[in-house]
Amino acid sequence: MKAAHYSSKGLARTVLSVGVEPDPAPESGEVLVRIAHSGVNPSDVKSRSGITSPAMEFPRVIPHSDGAGVIEAVGAGVSKDWIGQRVWTINGQWRRPFGTAAEMIALPESQVAPLPDNLSTETGASLGIPLLTAWYAVHACGGLLGKTVLVYGATGAVGGYATQLAALSGARVIGIAGSPEKCQLASMLGAEWVINRNEQDVVASVREITSGNSVDAIIEVDAAANAAKYGDLLKFGGDVIIYGSGAGLIEVPFRAMIVGFVNLRFFIVYNLPLAVRKLAIDVLTPLLERGVLKHPQVEVFPLSEIATAHERVESGANAKIIVDTRL
Structure with a gap:
């Protein structure tokens, strides 16, 4: 061959x-x-x-x-x-x-x-790595009906699927993107609000969108770049589901996060247990068959x-x- x-x-x-x-x-x-x-x-x-x-x-x-x-x-x-x-x-x-x-x-x-x-x-x-990563990130958030989820990199290979799956799960999605064109795409994928990280202050924008209530969960592509904001972005007991980081070391705001009972959850898609992977395929196959996902x-x-x-x-x-x- x-x-x-x-x-x-x-x-x-x-x-x-x-x-x-x-x-x-x-x-x-x-x-x-x-x-x-x-x-x-x-x-x-x-x-x-x-x-x-x-x-x-x-x-x-x-x-x-x-x-x-x-x-x-x-x-x-x-x-x-x-x-x-x-x-x-x-x-x-x-x-x-x-x-x-x-x-x-x-x-x-x-x-x-x-x-x-x-x-x-x-x-x-x-599909493979991006779709399974996005599915597990949304799955790890738990029940999302009526909750607000912030998706960093909302139009990327993983983030685009995560935006769609979170919206399909009943979440109100705030997408983070880096250009007007990507912001438009994030809206098409199901983000209810979109923040251009290169033109807007993410924390201030989220507070305005949520009337000061912050978000229930964050789906994260680059923890090293964004971890400093977690304490300001999350509700009490909020979750950060981390599948990527641009650097090997992550600095977090200890005081804000311990007071806020913030949960950090890390995972790598390659190590998904077989039973979890089977569940993912069982859930995703009908969506793929019906042409639900972009x-x-x-x-x-x-x-x-x-x-x-x-x-x-x-x-x-x-x-x-x-x-x-x-x-």
Whole structure:
């Protein structure tokens, strides 16, 4: 099969190459997916560049955890009903050497989910990490009917889905975005109010929106950048659900947060327990089938240009970056 790979960490154009690898075969409990499109996430480029860890976890890595395609074969113990089904992948390269930036991948049956016929494989490759992260962030908030939720990065890959899912759960969403265009998009995704963080004071705006009552929960993409405001933004007993941070150390306003009984909850989507992940898929599949969710705009690159795709993610592309493994 054709696949992209790297054997050392560094700049995309330096370490990534495309060549021929042995075709995988599904072992017991696994399915073999012929990948049409592979999604590039920030975690993929951080891992390849050495930001996450400078050491190679495996001698040779085929990157990317997210992808979509068709199941071609199954291993022992897996129903043959899977064969021919369109699926999206979960944790394709998490703690494994070979991910979705290839024509084929063999994965445990629990790491694929049905891709409805109304969705393209480009969209399917956009789901994985972003959609599951957004679902769990909203799920972790508990019952949201009538509550107010602040979503940082409300139009990002995760934030866009979180905005929609929170609104669908009955929350009144305040979206935070960084430009007039993104503010308009956040409104289209279901945010009742939108704050342009580059033009407005977030704390003052939230107090005005809530008549001084603050918010019940915050869904956070960059804790290091925003933690200093938590004590001023949250109601008594409020929750911050944290799935990302732009820095490894976070400073919080201890006095305001201890007096306010603020709860900080951290999670990483890769480690979602299997039962929780199954619940997520059971909830999300009907939404996907009914076309309820709006999906991010995509930019598609051929596998031969995977280095350019990684560079687009690193430059902060305003689109979901996808690699077509057939080209």
